[in-house]
Amino acid sequence: MQISATGIGKKFNRRSIFREVDFSVETGEVFGIIGRNGSGKSTLLRIIGGLLSPSAGSISYGINGTDVSVEHLHRVMGYAAPYLTLYEEFSAAENIALYAKIRGLQKGSSDIAALLDRVGLPTDRKDPIRAYSSGMMQRMKLIFSILHEPPLLLLDEPISNLDREGMAVVYDIVAEQKKTGTVIIATNDDEDIAQCDRTLRVEGRA
Amino acid sequence: MWWKLLLFFWIAAFSAVGLVTPIAGSLTELSMIAQWSAEKAIPVKFRTAGEPVSAEDGGWVIRGTDKHGHDADFHFSAIPENAGTRDGYLATARYDTTAHRVEVVEVLGEYPGFSFPFIPGLEERAKIIFFHVPMAWMTVVAFLVSMWFGIQYLRKKDLEDDFRSVASAGLGLLFCVLATTTGSLWAKFNWGSFWNWDPRQTSIFVLLLVYGAYFALRSAVEIEEKKATLSAVYNIIAAATVPFFIFIMPRIMPGLHPGSADDNSAGPVVSSGGMDAIMRFVLYSMLGGFLVLYGWLMRIQGRLHRIKLKRAELAP
Amino acid sequence: MKKRYLVGGVIVVVFLVIGGLSFLNSSVEYATLSKAEKSGKKVQVTGKWVQDMSTHYDTQNNTFTFYMKDEDDRVAQVVLEGAKPNNFDIATSVVAKGRYEEGAFYASEVLTKCPSKYEGNPEGQHPDEIKKSSL
Amino acid sequence: MLKQAFAIFWKDLASELRTRYAINALLMFVVVTLAVIMFALVGETLSPGALTGMLWVVMFFAAMSGLSRSFVAEEERGTSMTLQLLATPTAIYLGKLLFNLLLVLALNIFIVLLFLLTMDQFTVAQIDLFWFVILLGSIGIASATTIIAAIIAKANTKGTLFPVLSFPVILPLLMAGISATKIAVEEPMWDTVWPDLQLLGSYIVVVITISFLLFEFVWKD
Structure with a gap:
């Protein structure tokens, strides 16, 4: 998955969060977006994910040369x-099945059990996930993001709320994804940054 | 600067012309009124076609012709001032159906160069048309402009378009309130009640509701970009459902308002054939004036908007 | 993307027209005399004043009586609680609000619609002709 | 896309059956409203025509109290982003429309049945036309309120804003619906009811088409 962004800027209430951000990411890369709290890391990640439209600039996506x-x-x-x-x-x-x-995927109960197992969650719990701890919830979100084996993985503070073992799960996923796809991580954590091949610092408004 | 003065002068002048121009009928209207009411006197204008002659009952008679060229004897109870030298008269008169003669009740002035026709039932009240109709038209224009800029915002995501859309909706609401008020006053004195849910009244009421809701929505969203998007969407949805009320329903349902289905004259606004040339000229001049006034108000709003933005920028 | 909006726009316009046309053969607000008689409810009836038939103002009861012809050309007596309305004589049509009871329409309010031609009548009759026509 | 829409519809249905956010409150709302009407009408004789008006008032306000739920719940719980990551806006709109349609239909059938059972004076002259009008009216209410619900879900004062925004948009539907129901209740004649049905039908098409075109703007931040 190739991503190239030029001149990205975002405004809320006419106030600029950041402006003129350019970068490009290639397949097989782990790309880090770093910056202080409030610098607009998450906003930029949402824009890359197509959840927010940028106020300026454009992003193009491609898989093996085909535009997405x-x-x-x-x-x-x-x-x-x-x-x-x-x-x-x-x-x-139920969440995973949903x-x-x-997404139109066929996932049997064994597939679901395998996914739960991969992130270290119990496979036999039938109660609503409302009762889950924040670390367990974070693991559920990891399943949500890799369920359809996407070529592009966007992770915002992936190790928040996770213990040592959880962090290992995340880095395992990142390493696996790197083989065939692309990862973009928005983070402040040094251990996350150590995983990245390249980083981009977002300055944000002073 | 010059055009603002011109606009001010233009609207003031045509308002004055519209309000001051006398209403004057002819012998035709006099005869119509006489069939309905023997007592009612209406303003009539006529040119003198002869010297005043004293009548048997002590009054005076002047031969006169009306604007259509019909002539009749006009009976005065006393000899009018400058009777020999006056070219013509504007006077209230009635037709005495027992004596079969035109009786002048009161002399109002000289023969006016131009006048509005006497419309039975409307009389002086007809003059509110110069304000009511332009206001109603401006309401529609402003709301169409507002929707247009709403669509432009959705296409280009430029907050300036959103601002124009709001500014126009605000002016539309203002004109809408004015049109409702003038219309309701007119309804009171012509139809007999301020409000009776005539199709046209229903439709303008819905329009008021829509734009009330539009501004309620805007005040309930904080992020400006979101506010702009949501209000633009609502604007378009409302515009797609409201035409049922504004344009179609009043025209094809029977009602009291001119232009409704059972009104074969089609109303003064829809077809120009139903209106006296001078009145039409004044009405269209007022329409033009209001259109420029709308543009001016939009410009003022634009300036205010830029000043606000500048202040927000300079604020610490 | 453009095509989608174009197609959508066309659908909207076509169905707005279809919906608009439906008004052509419906009248939601006004009833006829027959409907009023049948339902016995308070309704608004639109019609014309029949000038050939007598009108009467009863000073004691403060009621004004006249005859009106509705859209189906049915004529009925209308009894209005109150004096003769504004502009009644010259109204091209009237709207009576009330209910039909015992062979007459009892109105609480009568609204008058006036001619909306804003011009003097050039081909009217001369007053002297009233002598011939009205006598 | 239809598959996605149905999946979202099933999700909403399962979620509603599990949490009962809307259903219980709505049923109670209907019962309470009907009880108030019945108290107010003790000893009064009202024509079926007047009762038709009341029936639509109940249906309108029931819709106003329940139909914003499916969007407001996504927004309040913060799951709208999750949904956005799963499906296209069109599929989401369609799923929500289907869910609201089911909710409105179930609700209106319940209201009408209660109405027929409790109001002795409410007699219907032509029952099949009557149900057909209720069906069309329900579709119309669902289609108009779904997009309005999506709008108000993004605003602050959701509860009060919903009827304020809905009423002017829904008014043509209410007028035609009440008129057609009255005809079905009082003196069924197909040629008199036809214009109203035509209006109801075209209203539904217009509102749904517009919603499909505009939903994306409302949905994406």
């Missing part, structure tokens, strides 16, 4: 972030 439009980006992209909320009235397995169904 923003409308269809959600099919080839996975996204996990602290501000993402899952459907808490359903159980973990996402698979909306």
